[in-house]
Amino acid sequence: MPICAYCGKSEKLTREHVFSVAITPPDYNTIVDHTRNKIHKSHPTVKDVCKACNNHLLSPLDAYGKQLNDEYFLKSPITPIEFKYSYSLLERLLLKMAYNNERARHNPKDVELFKNLAPYIIAKQNFSPNKIDILVGLVKPDDNFEPGVYRFANLTTNPPHPHLLLGRFICFRHYIFAVLIWNDLLDTNERKETIQQISKLDEMTLVSPKSDLTLISSYFLDAQEYLKKTPIALWPK
């Protein structure tokens, strides 16, 4: 019997959408896969999640994503935005989507990293085994261009950061989240400094685990500039 990517149990497996359909609008039907240079007319799925994980443990994350979509992502933002969040749900939603994406891309090294995070994503473990930071940025609305895309992109640093295991952008129309997964060698001061540097260069704001609200007061990029960048790797500019 095959094994569930989240709980590791041998179970009958079901399909999980890589990019939650609860988040994207119902008419969002064109999926561009830049890794393989393909256009899909339906949402990509991964068939390696058991029913219990899919229907019970992961569904609260999709429901939370839908809530954020309705409250924030579907609206054209005008700064300053008071972004209210539940840190654990937001972090686990972003990690789930990034993990689904790595499995769909058959990226063994990064899949291994997320396997370690899977018990935290399904809330079977209440702490993350890795240090993780999340930043949020906003694409500036434009009269002619609305960034209607939902997408993943790699976040790379130049030179490569010695303690960054993985960096991903996960983008919901105007809202861009950066997910940074660190190794244990990163010390607190270095972590703080690096986050400040990224925040400054990319006009992003730290989503603090100690709070439930962040004020986004500036824009990351304008819509035309943003849509030209694929994939986006913005640090340093």
Ligand SMILES: [Zn+2]
């Ligand atoms: Zn499972």
